[in-house]
Amino acid sequence: MKVDEGVELSRYTTLGTGGPARAFARPENADEVAELLQWAAARDLAVAVVGLGSNLLAADAGVGALVLKLGGELARVEVDGDVIRAGAGAANAVCLHRARDAGLGGFEFACAIPGTIGGGIWMNAGAYGSDFSGVLERALVATADGSGWLAPAELGLSYRHSELKHGEVVLEAEFRLLPRPSEEIRADVRELNARRKEAQPTSKRTFGSVFKNPDHELSAGRMLDACGLRGFTIGGACISPKHANFIENSGGATTADAVALMGEARRRAHEEFGVVLEHEVEFFGDLDLPDL
Numbered sequence: 087m088k089v090d091e092g093v094e095l096s097r098y099t100t101l102g103t104g105g106p107a108r109a110f111a112r113p114e115n116a117d118e119v120a121e122l123l124q125w126a127a128a129r130d131l132a133v134a135v136v137g138l139g140s141n142l143l144a145a146d147a148g149v150g151a152l153v154l155k156l157g158g159e160l161a162r163v164e165v166d167g168d169v170i171r172a173g174a175g176a177a178n179a180v181c182l183h184r185a186r187d188a189g190l191g192g193f194e195f196a197c198a199i200p201g202t203i204g205g206g207i208w209m210n211a212g213a214y215g216s217d218f219s220g221v222l223e224r225a226l227v228a229t230a231d232g233s234g235w236l237a238p239a240e241l242g243l244s245y246r247h248s249e250l251k252h253g254e255v256v257l258e259a260e261f262r263l264l265p266r267p268s269e270e271i272r273a274d275v276r277e278l279n280a281r282r283k284e285a286q287p288t289s290k291r292t293f294g295s296v297f298k299n300p301d302h303e304l305s306a307g308r309m310l311d312a313c314g315l316r317g318f319t320i321g322g323a324c325i326s327p328k329h330a331n332f333i334e335n336s337g338g339a340t341t342a343d344a345v346a347l348m349g350e351a352r353r354r355a356h357e358e359f360g361v362v363l364e365h366e367v368e369f370f371g372d373l374d375l376p377d378l
């Protein structure tokens with residue numbers, strides 16, 4: 087299995103930032119993943135997977151890990167009765183389209199989540215009151231010691247969180263959906279996408295929601311808005327003028343710019359509302375927010 091060195095992760099994140107991975111490979115089936123996990127274990131090298139990079143900030147200095155990008159068989163989607171079987175590297179959009187064409191509903195919530203099945207399970211991604219935990223039947227997870235199927239409870243799925251750890255690679259997942267006319271699904275998706283376009287910077291380079299919604303009457307976005315942060319810029323990164331819980335790459339942004347912006351937003355929210363915002367975006371490499 088070919089392993090490359092120095093692949094720039096900026097090519098694999100939707101924000102377009104991030105330095106080189108120590109090692110990078112593109113496995114296409116479970117055997118290749120097993121071989122790569124052994125390869126990394128023999129070198130005591132951490133392993134992390136990049137999906138669509140739509141919820142990722144990778145350190146500018148690079149990431150000292152073997153980074154995997156799943157493809158081939160690991161990105162296939164099949165329909166079997168009311169079950170959708172998807173490789174973890176498959177895009178949510180492909181899954182949704184296959185389900186719609188088969189007259190199966192339940193995955194519509196993912197229409198505007200621009201990630202892969204593996205990233206969706208890792209994050210328990212969700213929108214409009216639904217998330218992966220609501221449709222996931224089981225997921226096949228590999229480690230250097232072998233692989234096995236895990237139920238949602240064993241994956242520990244909760245709000246934008248799973249108990250998966252780096253080094254555990256989701257290979258495949260099965261979703262149980264419900265019969266629904268394709269036309270209804272199409273109409274719902276059209277409406278959800280229009281709502282999304284209205285409220286969020288969908289045509290800009292972002293990584294989705296920056297912070298999780300806190301346990302507070304205001305969402306993270308409304309809180310940052312009330313702090314007057316829309317349009318606030320550091321380097322090439324700016325708080326979206328359209329939605330304050332998004333950071334846009336307004337040209338030449340680095341991960342350091344985005345992290346500095348997050349630190350300032352978090353400081354202001356703490357000062358104004360006494361709330362400690364928790365980041366939703368995943369950090370790859372040596373990254374941390376400044377102390378409050």
Ligand SMILES: Cc1cc2nc3c(=O)[nH]c(=O)nc-3n(C[C@H](O)[C@H](O)[C@H](O)COP(=O)(O)OP(=O)(O)OC[C@H]3O[C@@H](n4cnc5c(N)ncnc54)[C@H](O)[C@@H]3O)c2cc1C
Pocket residue numbers: 100134135136137138139140141142156174175198199200201202203204205206207208209210211212213246250254255256257287288292293294295368
């Ligand atoms: C415009 C925009 C809108 C968004 N809207 C939403 C939304 O409404 N709701 C929402 O929840 N999210 C949203 N997001 C965030 C993001 O799309 C989701 O979190 C998505 O599920 C991430 O999937 P990904 O494949 O891009 O994962 P990545 O960002 O590539 O990775 C995220 C994490 O998952 C891990 N991972 C990925 N694949 C695997 C695998 N096969 N095995 C093990 N670990 C894996 C990575 O290591 C990383 O820790 C949005 C993002 C953007 C840019």
